[in-house]
Amino acid sequence: MTKALGYAAAHSFTRLKPMEIERDDPKANEVAIEVLFTGVCHSDVHQCENDWGNTVYPCMPGHEVVGRVTALGDAVTRHKVGDLVGVGCMIDSCGTCASCVAGIEQYCEGPNGWLATYNGPMKPKAQAADGTNMYGRDNTFGGYSNAIVVREDFVLKVPAALPIEAAAPILCAGVTTYSPLKHWGVKAGHHVGVVGFGGLGDMGVKLALAMGARVTVFTTTKEKVADAEKLGAKGVVEGDKAAYAALANSFDFILSTVPEKHEVDSFVPLLKRDATFCAVGALVPMAGYNNMVMVMHRNQLAGSLIGSIAETQEVLDFCAEHGIAPDVQVIPIQEINEAFKKVKTGDVRYRYVIDIDSLRHEMTEAA
Amino acid sequence: MTKALGYAAAHSFTRLKPMEIERDDPKANEVAIEVLFTGVCHSDVHQCENDWGNTVYPCMPGHEVVGRVTALGDAVTRHKVGDLVGVGCMIDSCGTCASCVAGIEQYCEGPNGWLATYNGPMKPKAQAADGTNMYGRDNTFGGYSNAIVVREDFVLKVPAALPIEAAAPILCAGVTTYSPLKHWGVKAGHHVGVVGFGGLGDMGVKLALAMGARVTVFTTTKEKVADAEKLGAKGVVEGDKAAYAALANSFDFILSTVPEKHEVDSFVPLLKRDATFCAVGALVPMAGYNNMVMVMHRNQLAGSLIGSIAETQEVLDFCAEHGIAPDVQVIPIQEINEAFKKVKTGDVRYRYVIDIDSLRHEMTEAA
Numbered sequence: 158m159t160k161a162l163g164y165a166a167a168h169s170f171t172r173l174k175p176m177e178i179e180r181d182d183p184k185a186n187e188v189a190i191e192v193l194f195t196g197v198c199h200s201d202v203h204q205c206e207n208d209w210g211n212t213v214y215p216c217m218p219g220h221e222v223v224g225r226v227t228a229l230g231d232a233v234t235r236h237k238v239g240d241l242v243g244v245g246c247m248i249d250s251c252g253t254c255a256s257c258v259a260g261i262e263q264y265c266e267g268p269n270g271w272l273a274t275y276n277g278p279m280k281p282k283a284q285a286a287d288g289t290n291m292y293g294r295d296n297t298f299g300g301y302s303n304a305i306v307v308r309e310d311f312v313l314k315v316p317a318a319l320p321i322e323a324a325a326p327i328l329c330a331g332v333t334t335y336s337p338l339k340h341w342g343v344k345a346g347h348h349v350g351v352v353g354f355g356g357l358g359d360m361g362v363k364l365a366l367a368m369g370a371r372v373t374v375f376t377t378t379k380e381k382v383a384d385a386e387k388l389g390a391k392g393v394v395e396g397d398k399a400a401y402a403a404l405a406n407s408f409d410f411i412l413s414t415v416p417e418k419h420e421v422d423s424f425v426p427l428l429k430r431d432a433t434f435c436a437v438g439a440l441v442p443m444a445g446y447n448n449m450v451m452v453m454h455r456n457q458l459a460g461s462l463i464g465s466i467a468e469t470q471e472v473l474d475f476c477a478e479h480g481i482a483p484d485v486q487v488i489p490i491q492e493i494n495e496a497f498k499k500v501k502t503g504d505v506r507y508r509y510v511i512d513i514d515s516l517r518h519e520m521t522e523a524a
Numbered sequence: 525m526t527k528a529l530g531y532a533a534a535h536s537f538t539r540l541k542p543m544e545i546e547r548d549d550p551k552a553n554e555v556a557i558e559v560l561f562t563g564v565c566h567s568d569v570h571q572c573e574n575d576w577g578n579t580v581y582p583c584m585p586g587h588e589v590v591g592r593v594t595a596l597g598d599a600v601t602r603h604k605v606g607d608l609v610g611v612g613c614m615i616d617s618c619g620t621c622a623s624c625v626a627g628i629e630q631y632c633e634g635p636n637g638w639l640a641t642y643n644g645p646m647k648p649k650a651q652a653a654d655g656t657n658m659y660g661r662d663n664t665f666g667g668y669s670n671a672i673v674v675r676e677d678f679v680l681k682v683p684a685a686l687p688i689e690a691a692a693p694i695l696c697a698g699v700t701t702y703s704p705l706k707h708w709g710v711k712a713g714h715h716v717g718v719v720g721f722g723g724l725g726d727m728g729v730k731l732a733l734a735m736g737a738r739v740t741v742f743t744t745t746k747e748k749v750a751d752a753e754k755l756g757a758k759g760v761v762e763g764d765k766a767a768y769a770a771l772a773n774s775f776d777f778i779l780s781t782v783p784e785k786h787e788v789d790s791f792v793p794l795l796k797r798d799a800t801f802c803a804v805g806a807l808v809p810m811a812g813y814n815n816m817v818m819v820m821h822r823n824q825l826a827g828s829l830i831g832s833i834a835e836t837q838e839v840l841d842f843c844a845e846h847g848i849a850p851d852v853q854v855i856p857i858q859e860i861n862e863a864f865k866k867v868k869t870g871d872v873r874y875r876y877v878i879d880i881d882s883l884r885h886e887m888t889e890a891a
Contacts, residue, residue: 209816255797256797261797264797264820264821264822266773266797340822406633422809430622430623430628430631430633433824436815436818436819437819439815440815440816440819441814441815441816442789442812442813442814442815442816443812443813443814443815444812445809445810445811445812445813446809446810446812446813446825447808447809447810448803448806448807448808448809448810448827449576449807449808449809450827451803451825451826451827452803452804452807452827452828452829453631453827453829454631455631455707455826455827455828455829456826456827457800457824457825457826458813458818458824458825458826459818459822459823459824459825460815460817460818460819460820460822460823461819461822462819462820462822
């Protein structure tokens with residue numbers, strides 16, 4: 158057991174404040190990691206504010222974690238001390254259900270689902286179908302802290318070619334967009350739409366372009382149209398009827414990264430026959446859909462949840478190979494509450510990443 | 525030009541009444557058909573009452589038409605006089621767009637879409653993108669009449685093994701359920717859900733069973749549970765929470781045949797990972813969907829529109845081969861307004877089919 162420091166929310170209405178926690182020593186198959194950088198995901202805000210009604214307090218977020226291995230359990234074979242590694246949204250899963258066996262742990266059908274890096278188990282003990290808590294933990298604490306201990310199979314290798322701080326958001330924003338782009342077969346020559354141009358949208362655009370697709374970005378922020386064009390995409394302001402009319406029946410796939418409830422009816426007619434509109438950000442009831450429009454070209458609405466551990470490694474390697482990375486703004490952890498506000502208003506360009514070194518200073522001062 | 529008699533609605537608020545129309549002599553590639561039986565589709569009611577806001581009056585419905593060939597254009601090669609034939613929802617399409625070339629005319633992307641058997645062109649002249657009316661007709665009249673003239677490529681062969689009157693509903697109810705079952709790959713060993721147990725549901729259940737699937741029917745009518753079980757399916761009353769809980773994560777495909785707006789959120793958790801819920805009946809805005817539920821197993825909501833001409837022939841042959849047919853109640857056309865009422869209240873078991881001979885008596889009397 159070692160002491161660690163992190164920033165956590167005590168209640169849905171409070172600011173994140175320093176909190177001391179204890180991290181277990183690594184078990185045989187676990188790795189201890191000194192955290193270097195942690196991305197700030199919009200879902201961190203949702204979770205701290207209990208927008209999904211399932212938050213267990215205190216809530217210490219952080220599931221885009223990059224760090225260095227400091228200690229190993231006896232049985233660890235995949236990592237060694239000093240390795241630059243990453244931890245994403247998951248730190249464990251049942252390992253035996255059909256989805257886990259298929260290597261897509263994000264759809265784990267075990268009694269508690271996969272174990273979230275923070276606020277896990279996702280399904281509190283009382284809610285699991287059979288009352289079990291297979292992970293033996295009531296709450297997990299994420300990467301808004303200086304140290305974390307994770308089962309080796311859920312620890313990713315961060316390629317040396319990636320800027321360390323920019324690698325962090327690939328672990329959630331990257332894989333959450335990569336997984337559906339891959340699942341729905343995006344390839345060279347396709348026309349891909351990306352709705353919402355924040356941290357996930359930024360990665361969705363870069364990944365789809367790197368896959369060879371032509372990309373059109375839909376954004377509510379006029380000023381971001383130029384940013385989209387700088388990346389090599391086309392930018393459209395959401396709701397621009399003339400632009401939408403010109404795009405009718407033209408998309409092979411549309412990926413919505415909008416983290417809030419939004420309408421889908423205006424996007425369905427933009428899809429080609431048999432094409433899919435997939436929303437990964439809005440984990441809430443949607444505004445509804447008109448099935449008359451859906452049937453006209455046999456279209457589909459879909460949801461997709463983060464990505465598997467294998468896909469997370471794939472997207473890290475893909476980004477290194479293609480020389481792409483998230484656009485990030487590095488902040489000290491002391492600015493986290495201000496950063497949360499800007500994530501909510503969409504004023505971040507495009508992802509905040511916490512320099513955990515700033516937290517280490519607090520420990521030194523306290524010592 | 526020959527005179528024909530039919531039943532039509534003059535306005536959205538009127539009962540269907542006899543109306544004399546003129547049918548063109550068959551052009552070189554057309555077939556003249558003496559109508560014998562015509563199915564009564566729920567969409568006939570929607571169209572007569574202008575529920576979709578696109579009805580052109582007078583409206584003479586009927587797109588489940590079985591009859592005998594009485595005359596041929598000079599160039600017709602596929603049919604001969606005396607053949608027992610069928611006409612479904614479409615009587616023409618552009619023939620040149622990607623969907624038509626792919627043989628799925630129901631997704632025709634031509635300026636007027638496919639030509640509906642009645643109330644066609646679907647997109648009135650003024651609404652077509654480029655203002656054209658490629659079919660040169662302002663309105664079409666369907667099979668609630670004693671005669672119809674149709675392009676030979678859109679005329680189906682009715683297998684001798686099918687009961688004539690029961691063949692009619694296969695032309696819409698049959699192909700509308702067959703096409704999505706086939707498109708989403710339903711096969712032996714699958715578990716298929718059918719929501720709504722009317723004319724389409726009856727065919728959806730029989731077809732899915734004949735494809736080797738295990739079938740569960742969701743119905744709002746308790747008395748129909750026994751009917752489902754007679755067919756070899758399991759029956760569940762919609763909203764039965766205990767039954768739904770037992771069915772969680774168990775369906776490979778769910779087909780909704782409900783012809784009205786309805787909620788989908790209670791069905792999504794019943795789907796296996798990557799499985800689809802497809803609605804073919806509700807051509808209206810749906811009650812919405814919760815994307816949090818959708819992402820948990822990467823599920824999809826889809827729409828599907830009738831089926832292609834090739835699929836219509838396939839499903840006629842499939843029904844003949846497997847000895848299945850819709851459950852029908854044959855009525856004289858004089859009872860059509862009463863039948864419409866029972867279609868709206870769901871009191872039909874399971875499809876009304878008009879014996880067009882009853883219409884011929886009116887012509888004799890008038891003569």
